[in-house]
Amino acid sequence: MTSYVPIADQSHVMHDPHTFITKYVWSQDHKVIAIQYGGTAIFVGLIALVLSAMMRLQLGYPDTFSFIDPANYIQFVTMHGMIMVIYLLTALFLGGFGNYLIPLQLGARDMVFPYLNMLSYWFYLLSVLILLASFFVTGGPTGAGWTLYPPQAILRGTPGTDGPGIILMLVSLLVFIMAFTMGGLNYVTTVLQARTHGMTLMRMPLSVWGIFVATILALFAFPALFVSALMMLLDKLLGTSFFMPALASLGQVSEHTGGSPILFQHLFWFFGHPEVYIVALPAFGLVSDVLSTHARKNIFGYRMMVWAIVAIGGLSFIVWAHHMYVSGMNPYFGFFFAFTTLIIAIPTAIKVYNWVLTLWHGNIRMTVPMLFAMGFIFTFIHGGLTGIFLGNVTVDLPLSDTYFVVAHFHMVMGVSPVMVLFAAIYHWYPKITGKMFNVTLGKIHFWATFLGTYAIYLPMHYLGFLGVPRRYFALGSTDFIPDSAMALNANITQAAIFVGVMQLLFIYNIISSLRNGAPAGGNPWESVSLEWQTPDTPPRHGNWGDKLPVVYRWAYEYGVPGVKDDFVPQNVPPEEVVMEPGAGKYVDRSEGHYS
Amino acid sequence: MNPFRLLTEKPWLSTPQTVGGMTVEVSQASLVPPQKVALRVFLGVVGVLFGLFFTAYFIRMGLADWRPMPEPQQLWFNTLLLFLGSITLQWTSHVVRRGETGLVKIGLLLGAIFTFGFVFGQVSVWQQMTAEGYYLSSNPANSFFYVLTGLHALHILGGLWVWTRASVRVMAGAKPEVVRLSVGLCATYWHFLLLVWLAVFALISYT
Numbered sequence: 001m002t003s004y005v006p007i008a009d010q011s012h013v014m015h016d017p018h019t020f021i022t023k024y025v026w027s028q029d030h031k032v033i034a035i036q037y038g039g040t041a042i043f044v045g046l047i048a049l050v051l052s053a054m055m056r057l058q059l060g061y062p063d064t065f066s067f068i069d070p071a072n073y074i075q076f077v078t079m080h081g082m083i084m085v086i087y088l089l090t091a092l093f094l095g096g097f098g099n100y101l102i103p104l105q106l107g108a109r110d111m112v113f114p115y116l117n118m119l120s121y122w123f124y125l126l127s128v129l130i131l132l133a134s135f136f137v138t139g140g141p142t143g144a145g146w147t148l149y150p151p152q153a154i155l156r157g158t159p160g161t162d163g164p165g166i167i168l169m170l171v172s173l174l175v176f177i178m179a180f181t182m183g184g185l186n187y188v189t190t191v192l193q194a195r196t197h198g199m200t201l202m203r204m205p206l207s208v209w210g211i212f213v214a215t216i217l218a219l220f221a222f223p224a225l226f227v228s229a230l231m232m233l234l235d236k237l238l239g240t241s242f243f244m245p246a247l248a249s250l251g252q253v254s255e256h257t258g259g260s261p262i263l264f265q266h267l268f269w270f271f272g273h274p275e276v277y278i279v280a281l282p283a284f285g286l287v288s289d290v291l292s293t294h295a296r297k298n299i300f301g302y303r304m305m306v307w308a309i310v311a312i313g314g315l316s317f318i319v320w321a322h323h324m325y326v327s328g329m330n331p332y333f334g335f336f337f338a339f340t341t342l343i344i345a346i347p348t349a350i351k352v353y354n355w356v357l358t359l360w361h362g363n364i365r366m367t368v369p370m371l372f373a374m375g376f377i378f379t380f381i382h383g384g385l386t387g388i389f390l391g392n393v394t395v396d397l398p399l400s401d402t403y404f405v406v407a408h409f410h411m412v413m414g415v416s417p418v419m420v421l422f423a424a425i426y427h428w429y430p431k432i433t434g435k436m437f438n439v440t441l442g443k444i445h446f447w448a449t450f451l452g453t454y455a456i457y458l459p460m461h462y463l464g465f466l467g468v469p470r471r472y473f474a475l476g477s478t479d480f481i482p483d484s485a486m487a488l489n490a491n492i493t494q495a496a497i498f499v500g501v502m503q504l505l506f507i508y509n510i511i512s513s514l515r516n517g518a519p520a521g522g523n524p525w526e527s528v529s530l531e532w533q534t535p536d537t538p539p540r541h542g543n544w545g546d547k548l549p550v551v552y553r554w555a556y557e558y559g560v561p562g563v564k565d566d567f568v569p570q571n572v573p574p575e576e577v578v579m580e581p582g583a584g585k586y587v588d589r590s591e592g593h594y595s
Numbered sequence: 596m597n598p599f600r601l602l603t604e605k606p607w608l609s610t611p612q613t614v615g616g617m618t619v620e621v622s623q624a625s626l627v628p629p630q631k632v633a634l635r636v637f638l639g640v641v642g643v644l645f646g647l648f649f650t651a652y653f654i655r656m657g658l659a660d661w662r663p664m665p666e667p668q669q670l671w672f673n674t675l676l677l678f679l680g681s682i683t684l685q686w687t688s689h690v691v692r693r694g695e696t697g698l699v700k701i702g703l704l705l706g707a708i709f710t711f712g713f714v715f716g717q718v719s720v721w722q723q724m725t726a727e728g729y730y731l732s733s734n735p736a737n738s739f740f741y742v743l744t745g746l747h748a749l750h751i752l753g754g755l756w757v758w759t760r761a762s763v764r765v766m767a768g769a770k771p772e773v774v775r776l777s778v779g780l781c782a783t784y785w786h787f788l789l790l791v792w793l794a795v796f797a798l799i800s801y802t
Contacts, residue, residue: 007624007626008624112633113629181637185633185636185637185640188633192624192625192632193624193625193627193632195623195624197620198621198622199622199624200604200622202604203606219636219639220643223640223643223644224643224647227644227648227651231651234738234742238732239731240735240738241660241735241738242651242735242738246660257734257735258658258659258661258735259658260654260655263651263654263655267651270647303603306602550620551620551622552620553606
């Protein structure tokens with residue numbers, strides 16, 4: 001039987017690395033690389049969290065903190081956005097969870113190209129170091145906004161253009177894209193070719209489906225960022241005019257001739273919108289698995305979930321210009337993009353209904369991962385609904401560049417994916433470390449984060465309706481912004497600082513549980529997917545001992561009538577399933593068995 | 596694999612398949628070497644990269660300051676060299692399968708000569724251009740010319756790295772069987788880069 005899966009069963013990865021260096025530093029083991037990716041991503045994420053606290057301090061208490069000037073403020077905004085979207089979320093979902101889960105959930109020993117995988121992490125680390133270096137150079141990091149729109153991104157007067165700030169930003173992005181391409185080729189090839197016996201594509205857990213489709217999106221969307229970053233770098237360094245129009249800046253006529261800033265916007269958002277789904281699709285997948293496991297019920301509409309992931313992935317490439325309604329585009333053009341944008345709501349709504357229906361009549365266990373997963377459903381619906389406002393051209397025009405937009409995208413691609421990240425980290429922590437985390441701390445962490453983020457972002461919608469503009473260092477005295485809005489801003493800041501500080505509980509929990517946590521056992525959540533069936537916990541190098549597992553069914557066999565344990569792991573042969581006395585023989589669920 | 600059948604599969608039903616009289620659980624994972632699959636995906640990525648540059652080129656062309664640039668005749672000669680390199684590697688991947696070590700060595704060597712010839716040819720075109728005063732930032736068409744040819748040459752040099760590894764092994768006396776896969780991959784990659792080059796060349800001539 002082995003002959004059917006030689007690629008999953010690579011024997012050359014079976015040589016255990018022995019030295020500390022090959023085991024933990026220059027490791028080619030997908031699990032170690034996943035932890036390296038995850039640790040680095042969380043580290044830069046914490047930096048970005050501190051940056052957001054600084055922004056909030058300025059907004060909530062203007063004229064109070066002398067160490068924040070307008071230039072610093074816009075630098076914090078820029079670096080916060082860029083780090084969170086690319087260096088935290090993309091890296092943690094795909095580099096972290098992609099690396100950890102793909103081989104384990106598919107029953108492979110490792111990724112198909114372990115060396116390339118290692119290289120991918122070290123390039124990622126290099127890109128992070130280049131990015132962080134920009135904090136320490138003359139003029140500091142770039143303050144161009146995370147969208148880096150030319151011409152202001154590279155013109156004098158924008159922070160980071162006197163020194164190498166903007167150059168380091170662009171180079172870091174180029175290196176990140178190379179790092180991701182190495183990893184991405186690995187993930188796609190592993191999913192296509194390194195599945196174990198019986199693991200058909202339609203038996204893969206939705207986590208793998210989400211990561212797989214997101215990786216394909218990323219492979220084809222990141223080139224757009226690569227192209228735009230490279231051309232902007234040349235505009236800055238060598239005086240070309242790809243994006244830079246003929247202009248006079250600070251009293252001097254520039255050497256640029258007649259480039260098109262709008263061209264940059266198109267290229268950037270051709271990457272930027274798929275990027276939203278590069279983050280969201282893995283989150284959709286991971287949350288599906290967490291919900292199904294802790295509700296003790298098969299995911300509702302598995303095939304529909306897969307189709308929706310694929311459909312959303314495809315549609316995400318034809319909606320980019322809804323970020324550009326105010327760029328002066330032809331209204332008919334805007335209408336087309338509004339139309340495609342609203343169509344995406346259909347597969348997305350299917351997914352939301354299916355999550356809710358998975359919970360319906362389930363035997364819900366209110367574990368910490370489940371709390372975060374259910375929190376995600378709330379925040380995601382919330383952020384999705386405001387997306388319908390902004391997707392319509394006429395509604396978007398007055399709301400554009402206000403705090404309504406800030407509230408929308410933070411709910412939909414800030415808080416929601418982070419909820420899933422916490423759910424996933426708590427869910428897989430026992431497998432990754434072999435220890436159980438502190439449940440009480442986890443629950444406090446959830447309620448503080450969930451309620452706290454609502455306290456931050458709900459009022460921001462109201463500020464947006466008032467017309468409070470985003471990106472402003474200080475609002476000054478204006479007629480349309482009442483004093484109550486200023487008071488609200490102070491409250492938002494208090495909530496933000498509270499949520500930020502409460503994340504220390506999470507960091508403390510995952511570190512101290514490494515030492516003090518109770519042994520978790522191999523399958524604490526009584527889960528059916530393959531990663532919980534490894535012979536060792538944490539899984540050893542090569543994952544599966546002597547023989548690869550054989551898969552007999554899908555990854556959602558929970559709550560099966562008549563079965564003693566209420567779940568049947570994917571790798572248990574039908575004849576070995578233990579039944580309740582008198583329940584008869586185990587049969588697969590066919591449509592006839594649903595009442 | 597039929598995608599429609601794949602997507603309508605009912606995963607909650609066990610569907611053991613009979614292979615060679617034995618009932619086994621199959622994964623449908625194909626036995627194509629993973630390197631081949633990864634290369635195809637990579638070619639897709641590179642294709643998108645150049646495709647986006649082409650799109651940017653067309654949009655930029657429509658703006659007021661666009662001026663056509665001269666088309667050096669040497670580019671035709673360079674194209675011929677890359678074409679020969681591509682043909683040679685295809686022939687090499689053919690003789691590798693027949694196991695003829697001597698011919699494989701000749702093929703790898705010739706392929707490298709043609710390819711390096713192409714890269715040096717491109718560099719000499721750059722020198723001609725700069726000698727005539729057409730620098731990177733002189734006009735937008737030139738900017739695209741340097742960026743596109745430079746990126747294309749970088750991709751070729753990346754391919755030559757795989758070529759070098761294969762050649763070193765053959766020269767050190769390895770059986771052709773060992774490098775069969777890498778030579779095949781090189782051939783595919785060279786054909787692809789030839790196509791990209793033809794597109795770039797057409798675009799440059801279209802100014």
